[in-house]
Amino acid sequence: MPEGHTVHRIANSFNQNFAGQKVRISSPQGRFTDSSLVSGKRLVVAKAHGKQLFLPFGKPIIRIHLGIYGKWSFQDFKSEAPAPVGEVRARFQISNHLADLRGPTVCEVIDQDEMNQLLSKLGPDPLAGDTTGQSFEKFISKVQASSRTIAELLMNQSVVAGIGNVYRAELLFRAKVNPFVPGKKISGEVLTAIWEDATKLMPIGVQTGMMLTREGFLKGAPQLEDRYYVYKRAGEKCRECGGKISMELLASRKLYFCKRCQK
Ligand SMILES: [Zn+2]
Incomplete structure (x- = not known):
């Protein structure tokens, strides 16, 4: 199972490649039915806390937990995006870059209150950069x-x-x-x-x-x-x-x- 550092790396990848941009979001596999609620919106700043990844698109926030089998793949492309391979739960796409998510335990749309509630149940994250002690x-x-x-x-x-x-x-x-x-x-x-x-x-x-x-x-x-x-x-x-x-x-x-x- 991925540990927290992996999830922070993914948040960094999202911030480098997608932050500030309107992202097309689809579910090639069909199981992320809420993708239409967020597709076309601008990604604000990706945030990781422990093993949770939050992708806020204005008000709606996508929460992802990889669980044991979840995996990400990021890919650059030139004119046309390559066809999804395997069971892709969610595809995040801009003009020249895409991220495919396969096999996560959770991929859902939540709001700020639900995110705060979730964070309040989690312990502190050594990677969260808290300098206050x-x-x-x-x-x-x-x-x-x-x-x-x-x-x-x-x-x-x-x-x-x-x-x-x-x-x-x-x-x-x-x-x-x-x-x-x-x-x-x-x-x-x-x-x-x-x-x-x-x-x-x-x-x-x-x-x-x-x-x-x-x-x-x-x-x-x-x-x-x-x-x-x-x-x-x-x-x-x-x-x-x-x-x-x-x-x-x-x-x-x-x-x-x-x-x-x-x-
Ligand atoms: Zn020893």
């Missing part, structure tokens, strides 16, 4: 109010928005925090460090499109198996202590960690 205070108080494990809380979009399975595992390893500790038992200092680390790592994901979490691997495009400390490395040697990386199912998601480093 309110976001991380909200994050800390939500975590410390819960007796669920920190591993579950980091994936809970109402606690913090945008973190998925990869960043969850890597952030906890980097902080040397045991993933099974309940949120309420973790100090503000440790949670501040995790938040700050997320605000440092996730923008690299937005910039490069890769979840790079190891220092020294921030240039070029390292192989998948070199990118992470623990994610998808069950049974392999821990890069720090040499012990074996563990994998356990937690809330039916695979959780990777090092028992020795994360006591």
Whole structure:
């Protein structure tokens, strides 16, 4: 499932290619029946929060959540747009550029009130660029109010928005925090460090499109198996202590960690 950095990259793409322009919106597959409500309107500014993408066309706003299978493809073209390939839920098109959306969990038209309501239910997003510190205070108080494990809380979009399975595992390893500790038992200092680390790592994901979490691997495009400390490395040697990386199912998601480093 795409993590928050992917959705922020898509918002950036929309802002570079479509913002300020009248966009033709269609549903080649026929399932986005509200496309006619927004087609021909001007895109204001695309906004991502966690895994949610909002495309405001004046009053109507398109909300998109990719879910597990959703995918975007962006394409330049010269005179005529290429025919849609596969099940395209929504096509966004201007004179020389198009974006096709396939397989999202949600693609719907909402209004500002509904968007505000949705945002109020989401936790702060480390990529939202909040410099007031309110976001991380909200994050800390939500975590410390819960007796669920920190591993579950980091994936809970109402606690913090945008973190998925990869960043969850890597952030906890980097902080040397045991993933099974309940949120309420973790100090503000440790949670501040995790938040700050997320605000440092996730923008690299937005910039490069890769979840790079190891220092020294921030240039070029390292192989998948070199990118992470623990994610998808069950049974392999821990890069720090040499012990074996563990994998356990937690809330039916695979959780990777090092028992020795994360006591
Ligand atoms: Zn280790």
